[in-house]
Each structure stands twice: as C-alpha cells, then as structure tokens.
Amino acid sequence: MRWIGDDAAVVRGRALAVTSIDTVAEDVHFDLRTHSPADVGWKALAQGLSDIAAMGARPGEAYISLALTPAFDAAQALELVRGAEELAEREGVTLAGGDVVRSSALVVTVAASGWADSERELVGRDGARPGDRIGVTGALGASGAGLLLSNGELEDVLEPSDRQALLRRHLRPEPRLRTGRALAGAGASAMIDLSDGLATDAAHLARQSAAQLTVRVAEAPLAAGVEEVAVAAGREPHEFAVTAGDDYELLVTVPPDRCDEAERSAAESSAPLTWLGEVGGGRGLVLVGPGGAPLIGLQGYEHA
Amino acid sequence: MRWIGDDAAVVRGRALAVTSIDTVAEDVHFDLRTHSPADVGWKALAQGLSDIAAMGARPGEAYISLALTPAFDAAQALELVRGAEELAEREGVTLAGGDVVRSSALVVTVAASGWADSERELVGRDGARPGDRIGVTGALGASGAGLLLSNGELEDVLEPSDRQALLRRHLRPEPRLRTGRALAGAGASAMIDLSDGLATDAAHLARQSAAQLTVRVAEAPLAAGVEEVAVAAGREPHEFAVTAGDDYELLVTVPPDRCDEAERSAAESSAPLTWLGEVGGGRGLVLVGPGGAPLIGLQGYEHA
Numbered sequence: 005m006r007w008i009g010d011d012a013a014v015v016r017g018r019a020l021a022v023t024s025i026d027t028v029a030e031d032v033h034f035d036l037r038t039h040s041p042a043d044v045g046w047k048a049l050a051q052g053l054s055d056i057a058a059m060g061a062r063p064g065e066a067y068i069s070l071a072l073t074p075a076f077d078a079a080q081a082l083e084l085v086r087g088a089e090e091l092a093e094r095e096g097v098t099l100a101g102g103d104v105v106r107s108s109a110l111v112v113t114v115a116a117s118g119w120a121d122s123e124r125e126l127v128g129r130d131g132a133r134p135g136d137r138i139g140v141t142g143a144l145g146a147s148g149a150g151l152l153l154s155n156g157e158l159e160d161v162l163e164p165s166d167r168q169a170l171l172r173r174h175l176r177p178e179p180r181l182r183t184g185r186a187l188a189g190a191g192a193s194a195m196i197d198l199s200d201g202l203a204t205d206a207a208h209l210a211r212q213s214a215a216q217l218t219v220r221v222a223e224a225p226l227a228a229g230v231e232e233v234a235v236a237a238g239r240e241p242h243e244f245a246v247t248a249g250d251d252y253e254l255l256v257t258v259p260p261d262r263c264d265e266a267e268r269s270a271a272e273s274s275a276p277l278t279w280l281g282e283v284g285g286g287r288g289l290v291l292v293g294p295g296g297a298p299l300i301g302l303q304g305y306e307h308a
Numbered sequence: 309m310r311w312i313g314d315d316a317a318v319v320r321g322r323a324l325a326v327t328s329i330d331t332v333a334e335d336v337h338f339d340l341r342t343h344s345p346a347d348v349g350w351k352a353l354a355q356g357l358s359d360i361a362a363m364g365a366r367p368g369e370a371y372i373s374l375a376l377t378p379a380f381d382a383a384q385a386l387e388l389v390r391g392a393e394e395l396a397e398r399e400g401v402t403l404a405g406g407d408v409v410r411s412s413a414l415v416v417t418v419a420a421s422g423w424a425d426s427e428r429e430l431v432g433r434d435g436a437r438p439g440d441r442i443g444v445t446g447a448l449g450a451s452g453a454g455l456l457l458s459n460g461e462l463e464d465v466l467e468p469s470d471r472q473a474l475l476r477r478h479l480r481p482e483p484r485l486r487t488g489r490a491l492a493g494a495g496a497s498a499m500i501d502l503s504d505g506l507a508t509d510a511a512h513l514a515r516q517s518a519a520q521l522t523v524r525v526a527e528a529p530l531a532a533g534v535e536e537v538a539v540a541a542g543r544e545p546h547e548f549a550v551t552a553g554d555d556y557e558l559l560v561t562v563p564p565d566r567c568d569e570a571e572r573s574a575a576e577s578s579a580p581l582t583w584l585g586e587v588g589g590g591r592g593l594v595l596v597g598p599g600g601a602p603l604i605g606l607q608g609y610e611h612a
Contacts, residue, residue: 010432010516011362011501012328017321017423023404024316025371025419029411058315067329071375071415100327107333108413111375115329115419119321128314197315212314 013100015065018119022126024055030073030110038154041080042087043175044112049088051199052116053095053179054252058197060127060188061118063181065100066092068114071107084112095181125188132194132213132257138281139263141183141254141270144202145230145241148248150174152237161236166229173227177252184254186269187277191262198253202246206255207289213257216286221246222294223280246291257283317404319369322423326430328359334377334414342458345384346391347479348416353392355503356420357399357483358556362501364431364492365422367485369404370396372418375411388416399485429492436498436517436561442585443567445487445558445574448506449534449545452552454478456541465540470533477531481556488558490573491581495566502557506550510559511593517561520590525550526598527584550595561587 028034028048039047049066056063068088072081081104092099097116120126132138150170152158162170180197187195196209202224210217221242234244256277258266263279270277281292332338332352343351353370360367372392376385385408396403401420424430436442454474456462466474484501491499500513506528514521525546538548560581562570567583574581585596 010434011359011499012326012365012420012422014363014424014427014430015325015327017323017325019321021319021321021325021369021421022316023319023369023371023419023421025373025405025407025417027373027375027407027409027411027415027417029375029409029415031412032410055315059318061316065325065327067327067419069329069331069417071331071333071413071417101329103329103331103417105331105333106336107331107415108335109375109411109415111331111333111411111413111415111417113329113331113373113375113407113415113417115327115371116316117325117327118316120318123318126318130314195315 015100018121020120020123022056022059022061022118022120023115024052025113025115026051027111027113039175041084045084045087046091046176048112048114049091050177050179050252052114053097053181054197054199056116056118057179057181057184058195058254059118060125060184060195061120062185063095063097064117064119065098066114066116067101068099068112069103071105071111073108073110076110095179127188127192127195129194129196129209129212132209132215132217132283134215134283134285136193136257136259136283137263137279138217138219138283139256139258139266139277139279140202140224141180141275141277143225143227144251144253145245145248146170146173146227147177147250148244149230149233152233158233158236161232162229170227170229177250179252180254180275183270183273183275186273187254187256187266190266190269192256192258192266194257196255198251198255199249201249202255203291209255210289214287216284216288216290217281218284218290218292219281220292223278225278319404322425324424324427326360326363326365326422326424327419328356329417329419330355331415331417343479345388349388349391350395350480352416352418353395354481354483354556356418357401357485358501358503360420360422361483361485361488362499362558363422364429364488364499365424366489367399367401368421368423369402370418370420371405372403372416373407375409375415377412377414380414431492431496431499433498433500433513433516436513436519436587438519438587438589440497440561440563440587441567441583442521442523442587443560443562443570443581443583444506444528445484445579445581447529447531448555448557449549449552450474450477450531451481451554452548453534453537456537462537462540465536466533474531474533481554483556484558484579487574487577487579490577491558491560491570494570494573496560496562496570498561500559502555502559503553505553506559507595513559514593518591520588520592520594521585522588522594522596523585524596527582529582
C-alpha cells in the first residue's frame with residue numbers, strides 16, 4: 005500500500021465502496037472563539053463518518069483537505085489534523101491522504117470511505133415500509149444545547165459536569181459507526197444520521213422512502229441538561245431537541261419482527277434505541293406533540 | 309448502486325482503490341475575472357484526475373464539495389458543477405456525490421477515485437532506477453504562458469489562435485488519464501504529474517526514488533507560443549517552461565528495454581513522449597542548461 009508522499013493513496017478495496025464528502029467552514033459550521041483547531045478537525049471527520057455509519061458500512065479511510073488562512077499558523081494546522089487523527093484512531097479509520105492550500109477563509113473538507121461486501125449489508129434512506137417502527141439512538145439536543153452554552157449565556161443553568169458534557173457533544177460529536185453496523189445487521193429497513201435535526205432528517209427519510217413517518221416528539225429521549233437549557237432559552241425542550249442539529253444520532257426504521265433484535269444490538273453497541281413512531285402508508289412526516297396534537301410549526305415540515 | 313440523495317454514494321469496488329483529494333481556492337488557484345465558474349469546476353476535477361493518471365489507475369468516481377460565498381449565486385454554482393461534469397463525461401468519470409456549504413471564500417474540493425486490479429498495474433514515484441530514461445508527455449509551459457496572457461498583458465505577442473490555445477490550456481487543463489495507463493502498462497518505473505512544474509516535480513520523484521535525475525532542460529518540448537510569450541516576458545523559454553505549473557503532463561522514468569514500447573504507447577494515446585534525461589546512482593535532481601552547464605538558479609532545486 006502507498007500512502008502520503010505519492011500522487012494518490014492506494015488502499016485495498018472491497019466489493020462496494022461507500023463514500024461521503026463533507027465540508028465545514030469558519031463562522032458557518034464552527035467558531036474559532038469556541039472551537040479549538042483540534043475540535044474543527046474532529047468535527048469535520050465526524051460529519052463524514054456519521055454518513056458512513058448511517059449506511060451501515062464498515063469505516064475505511066478518510067482524506068482531509070485544509071484551506072488555511074494566513075492567520076492560521078502551522079502549529080494550529082497540525083493541531084487540527086491531530087484532532088481528526090484522534091477520532092480516526094478511536095474509530096479504526098485511516099487518514100490516508102490530504103491536501104493543504106492557502107485561502108481567505110478556513111475551510112476543511114473530509115472525504116470518508118467505508119466498505120461493504122454486499123448490498124445486503126447496507127441500509128439506505130429509501131427502505132422504510134408501512135408497519136415499520138421508528139427508533140432513534142442515544143439522546144437528542146446535546147449539541148444544540150452545547151452551542152447555546154458555548155455562546156457564554158445561560159451561565160448558571162447547569163452543574164459544571166452536565167455543562168461540560170453538553171459542550172463536549174457540541175465540540176466533539178460522536179459518529180455512531182458501531183451502532184450503524186449493528187442496526188444494519190439487525191434488519192433496519194432505512195437509516196439516516198441526524199445532522200440537521202430529527203424534524204428535517206426524518207422528512208428526508210420519509211421522502212426517499214415515499215412513506216409517511218409519524219413521530220411522537222414527546223417520546224424523543226433528551227440528553228441530560230437539555231431540558232434545563234431549552235427552558236432557560238425560552239424553548240419547549242422536545243421541540244428544541246428535534247430541531248437542533250449536529251447530534252449525529254441515527255434515526256432508523258425497523259420491521260416489526262426485527263425490533264427486539266435491533267433494540268438488543270443497539271444496546272450492545274452502547275447506544276440505546278428509543279421507539280418513537282411508526283411508518284404509515286401515506287406520504288411525508290407527521291410530528292405529534294405532547295397531547296397527541298400535531299406540533300404547531302412543525303407539522304408537515306419539509307413534507308414530501 | 310445508490311447515488312445522490314442518500315447519506316453516501318455506493319459504487320462497485322475493485323481490488324485497489326486509488327484516491328486523491330485536491331482543493332482550489334479563489335484568488336489563490338483561480339481568478340473569477342479570468343475563470344468562468346465552469347473553468348473552476350473543470351480545473352478542480354482536472355487536478356484530482358491528474359493524480360489518478362500519474363498512478364496509472366483507471367479513473368472511477370469523483371466527489372465535489374463547494375464552499376460558496378453569498379456573492380456566488382445558484383446559477384454560477386450549477387455552471388461550476390457543469391464544468392466538472394463536462395470533464396468527467398469526457399474521461400468516463402462519474403460525479404457520484406457532493407456537498408454544498410456557505411463560506412466567506414469560494415473553495416472547491418474534489419476527491420477523485422481510481423481503481424486497479426493489482427499493484428502491478430500501478431506506478432508510484434519511488435521506482436526510478438539507475439539506467440532508466442526520463443521522458444515527459446506532450447509539451448510544457450502552456451498553462452504558465454496562458455496565465456501570463458490571461459492577465460491582459462502581452463496583447464500582441466501571438467496570433468489569436470495560438471493565444472486561445474494557451475489560454476485554454478490554462479483554464480481547462482487536461483489530465484493524461486489514457487496516457488498514464490498506457491505508460492504504466494508499458495513498464496514505466498516511476499511517474500508523477502506536473503502540477504508544480506517539472507523542476508519541482510522531478511525533484512519529488514528523485515527524492516521518493518532515492519535516485520539522481522539528470523534532466524536536459526533545453527530538450528523539454530515547448531507548447532506552441534510558449535517561446536514567444538516567455539521572451540516577451542523577459543524569461544528564458546525553457547527555464548520558464550520547466551518552472552511553470554499546472555501543465556498536468558506526466559514525467560516518467562522507463563527502464564531501457566521498455567523505452568520503445570513506452571514511446572509507442574504514449575504516441576497511441578495521443579501524447580507523444582520526449583526523452584530528456586537519465587536516472588543515475590546519486591541523489592537529487594540535476595537540471596542541465598543549453599550548453600551542458602548546470603542551469604543557474606535551478607541546479608539542486610529541492611535537492612533530496
């Protein structure tokens with residue numbers, strides 16, 4: 005295998021290559037007043053790996069390109085790459101290549117590759133069928149709450165430990181690679197990672213599957229401290245959690261006869277699965293509020 | 309196969325995946341006063357495909373990420389992608405995925421993938437051995453001369469047709485994919501694409517091969533009009549041609565007993581090969597000037 009130093013990286017392939025490319029830009033996706041260079045590198049890679057996770061693929065390699073401003077020095081650039089390497093090592097991913105150019109804005113792009121031996125191992129967004137249950141991994145709203153906290157407001161809302169945990173979920177989001185593979189193996193019919201928030205991403209999945217997803221928002225699991233932060237910010241906690249981005253949890257649909265297996269597999273991968281809805285025969289997304297009423301302002305959000 | 313619309317693209321893999329990631333940034337790699345959006349898309353893809361060409365791999369897919377300024381509108385973004393698609397179609401490459409984000413600078417990143425069935429099909433930078441001959445495809449200096457012309461100076465140096473040809477080589481550089489595969493199949497021992505200029509890229513190849521490359525600069529083939537433009541700009545034409553970037557020709561080393569075959573294969577792929585040096589047992593790069601003397605200012609350039 006050839007690596008850095010040649011025109012291109014050469015790695016062993018498998019039957020199917022699964023590839024995603026994702027970019028983060030300064031002051032749009034991160035803020036250098038709150039994100040360290042290492043956080044930026046971590047986040048750029050996490051985005052790409054989360055897409056690989058949502059396909060159920062096994063992670064392979066990542067390629068990182070840095071467009072650096074003159075103000076961003078070599079030590080910061082190295083720290084950025086080390087942040088990506090830290091996540092890569094944890095997830096068994098190889099940073100196999102890269103590029104560095106000058107630019108008038110700090111922009112980081114990651115191409116992430118995963119592999120599968122057959123199409124049966126993979127899960128798309130288009131397989132949700134009437135009768136399937138809808139589940140979500142982990143807990144929601146952490147990254148959004150961390151973003152609010154990182155702006156320096158809401159100082160006294162939380163204990164320092166909960167505060168730190170939410171900030172970390174914002175600065176160092178965790179792609180659900182093991183859980184994605186586990187759910188694919190347990191018969192998931194469709195899957196998507198929550199990058200834009202459950203309300204938006206569930207609508208994507210409904211559209212791609214040409215199905216109707218009914219999601220009971222009040223049953224969405226909230227990360228510790230999200231309720232307090234949302235209330236302090238004047239937001240309804242569950243609505244806040246399903247519209248906040250960058251959680252990188254997985255939204256999944258599972259046929260009824262595979263639900264026990266999916267629940268067990270997800271738990272074993274250390275990300276519990278919470279059921280919060282069903283797939284129906286119509287089209288689009290119905291978000292149901294606490295009293296069973298359609299949630300004002302969200303019903304039909306991005307309807308197919 | 310899944311394409312746009314899912315979390316990641318899924319394509320059929322082969323035994324070896326060859327991947328390069330390359331970025332171009334506004335006012336560093338291109339100038340929107342001279343480059344159309346389509347030129348930018350073309351150029352970003354050409355860079356990546358040129359790396360695939362230099363490995364001798366067969367081209368596969370490309371993934372394009374656009375970081376767009378508010379001033380760059382949707383029509384321009386579409387035109388940019390169409391420029392990349394135009395080159396992709398010509399070269400049998402599939403644009404399989406992408407990302408679009410906002411940014412305060414226009415930055416375009418392409419991850420290009422190629423494939424090979426075995427390592428024997430591929431050529432690195434590290435295989436040059438004493439006795440090998442050094443060849444270069446096509447003609448040099450066209451992109452550099454086109455850059456000078458695009459700045460609007462040197463108006464009357466050339467006939468319009470030569471002028472247009474040089475401008476086009478600057479705006480729409482052509483990766484040597486067929487020639488790269490042909491040379492790999494004809495026994496090339498090492499290969500690199502000329503992105504930074506022969507003087508710099510030959511030094512990379514010398515270093516990676518731990519060999520000495522002696523290149524007779526006066527034997528470098530010049531593109532039509534390069535001599536006139538260089539002279540008008542007060543530069544020695546061959547020195548200009550071997551230090552100008554973005555030609556995307558291939559520099560190759562070939563064992564003596566394969567030189568006829570390499571020459572024939574390159575010509576059949578429509579890029580003639582010109583021999584201009586030999587590999588020796590020392591280290592580094594020796595650029596020999598017209599009279600046989602080391603070229604002032606270039607000898608030992610980036611010595612290993």
